[in-house]
Amino acid sequence: METIEFGKIVNTHGLKGEVKVYSYTDNEKKILKLKKVYIRGIEYKVESMRLQKQMFLMKLQGIDDIEQTKNIMNEMCFREVEKNESNDDEGYFIKDLVGLEVVDLDGNKVGTLKEVFRTGANDVYEVVDENNKSIYLPAIKKVIKSIDISSHKMTVELMEGL
Secondary structure (H helix, E strand, O other): OOEEEEEEEEEEEOOOOEEEEEEOOOOHHHHHOOOEEEEOOEEEEEEEEEEEOOEEEEEEOOOOOHHHHOOOOOOEEEEEOOOOOOHHHOOOOHHHHOOOEEEEOOOOEEEEEEEEEEOOOOEEEEEEOOOOOEEEEEOOOOOEEEEEOOOOEEEEOOOOOO
């Protein structure tokens, strides 16, 4: 069984064991339908899941009060990758993007993708060049021209001012 990270537990919600999960995915519909999740390799049945202000509010079976939520606070949440699921179902998995070589339209190396920041409007990619200088690129079609996971390369069009 393969799992993929979809978020991180960042806070409690109420007193009855519900937690706030910061989402790492654009496919909210898939997450809202989850029946089980994995935290530290342990399977938990999802009693309820809903979206509130770009956060998932999740209630897990066996986590019934605010004290029990402390055991899973700041932990990553994983879900099973479905048998025929491809990266195209959710765009790209963050784990597949980090480490990509980033080149411009002429093939010149810009740097290496170090981090993906979820900002709400669009993701922002932190690219670090050979001098360890960070460049921040909005993950929009005008900037990100192609992503080829198999060749480990992302092609970008640098906008003026970046």
